[in-house]
Amino acid sequence: TQLLEQSPQFLSIQEGENLTVYCNSSSVFSSLQWYRQEPGEGPVLLVTVVTGGEVKKLKRLTFQFGDARKDSSLHITAAQPGDTGLYLCAGARSPDYKLSFGAGTTVTVRA
């Protein structure tokens, strides 16, 4: 059983559509991070959220951390083919800062 439940597992949409990826847990995290990973490469950090209720925007990407710091979402507006990749959420809990990863969401944006 994974600490972080990420959904959906796969998402295939047309260019220009919006998408949302969810990350849920029954545990409280000191911070939650979102990564994007391309095949054969390490994960690249997109954002870190640390405050309950926090919303961060990164161009067309909007990240939200739940009030109770147990869940998070990633919303992409007007998706582009370059957004294709594996999106991973990961929660950190003090004191050892080990990251617990969600199962990942494979996003495919068709031109």
Place this chain on the structure above:
Amino acid sequence: GAVVSQHPSWVICKSGTSVKIECRSLDFQATTMFWYRQFPKQSLMLMATSNEGSKATYEQGVEKDKFLINHASLTLSTLTVTSAHPEDSSFYICSATGSTGNTIYFGEGSWLTVV
């Protein structure tokens, strides 16, 4: 540029041999490093946590005698896969964090193929 570097990026070894993967923090002191394993189209699975100068803490189900981890300095951790078998073929990724733990940086990953 990369702040955590892994070497080699890919390696092919014969079954029964050992192979070492290095993880270096380039411009910060990594008090804690983490080693992950990732199978195709799956998420990262934490193998072990290593703190500089102490023994690594392994996750349940990970054989510590097979996956030797050394974190001898604040900028270098190594993972040695001993007596490798084809089922050990995988993508191995390290990450590192400083003393505050606020930001965790990932390496580029190392592909291991055991033939």
